[in-house]
Amino acid sequence: MAEYFSDDMIVCRCEEVTVAEIKEAIRQGAKDVVGVKRRVRAGMGLCQGRTCEKMVQQILAQELGAKPWEVGTSSARPPIRPISFGDLANGVVE
């Protein structure tokens, strides 16, 4: 699938990161999803990679000659969905 991506295609919509930028991150040494994220912000936006992570994995797999499951995922961190700081402050912690 990744071979059909053109370089100017936007992969991460939240942070507006293109295929070319992700390839450049890989050229700079990124070997996994987190490495790409740290270099070009793909997956750092509002949806936290829910939309683009699969595509980032595919580009990594293609560029590195790896299997998609070998290029990792973003670290799991709360919150599951965006929640206001006010709700977090008032929430009950058990």
Add this chain to the structure above:
Amino acid sequence: MSLVYDVVVIGAGAIGTSVAYHLADRGLKTLLLEKGDIASGSSSHCDAVGLICDKQPGIDTKMGQYSIDYYEELAKKFDFDFEFERKGCLYVCETEPEFEAASEYMRKQNEDGYPLRMVENKELCEMEPHISKDIFGALYTPPSGCIAVSPYKVCFAFVEEGKKLGMEVMTYCDITGINLDHKTNAVESIDTNYGRISTKRIINCAGVWAPEIGKLVGIDIPIEPRKGTNLVSEKCERLCNNKILEYGYMMSKFDGINFKRKVSKLVEDQNIAFNLEYTKACNLLVGGNRLFRGYDTRTEIETVKAICERAMRFYPELADIKCIRTYSGVRPFVIDHLPIVSDVDSVPGFYICAGHEGDGICFSPFTGKQMAHIVMGESTDFDISSLDYSRFVK
């Protein structure tokens, strides 16, 4: 294949990348080893500022000021943009006793020539229109003493600029042993998953993991991981103009400050010190705290609640802004709050450059430059003997 280097640096965080860059800049054949990716440990799980006003008066502040000014020089010199920006910092004092304590700190810093000043409630509210209107005042540090950078871009910048000078990098490197000369105990080589690497000099820049590297040469390095947590907001309007810290931050960082805040038990137990900054990507970073939890960097929900509870006291408008992510990292804590930047008498050729606690990003350029002086056998830019490892050798 024979791998031979003048010097091998271990750890590609804010300290190791700077040290490696500065050594390569001095013409040494330099190799940087990293067990994961560049900036994958503490240097990407932190905040994004360098300050003088969170330092103790004396050498701590002096190193901070040196580093801040040197960052500006590097930002001009480097092609790689690490998002350097000068900004002001406000240490907000909730009550009059906090304001008095902060004034005392200001006087000490003024004596040493740092232009910190106190601002009262009215001026504070003008500088920060969104802050709670009943905050007593603040300690203001002008942009001469406060900067913002992207912490992981700092690491990438040192690596990319270092490569131009011939520096080499091996990531995902496991170090299995360090071999010493039987007679002199001097450094000879390192064994790794990439094979044996010959070198006469090793710089241990592994931060919270520096003690593990120390064990390989039989020395004890007294660094402990001290956890911190930050919350990231959705992209939003600029809520604050300066870096904001509460005066309680000093209490969470240093011992011996005899002062009690009126906060909940949760905030107290979690050792929360509110701080806030607005990033170049238009997110807010909301922190933070200091806890000893070993190497566990999972986010704790109690910490998240406690940070938010404290944040409401200073910036009530945060109530309607959304949090999209949390992250936790570990700082390399040393009991006297000063890093170890030093050679090691018992192991010739082995150097330690670690233990910067929460100041690794701030001290990165300074430390790299001084370590290069030490390795080259030159005198440092000013007396840093208080950073010597010998202070822990009985």
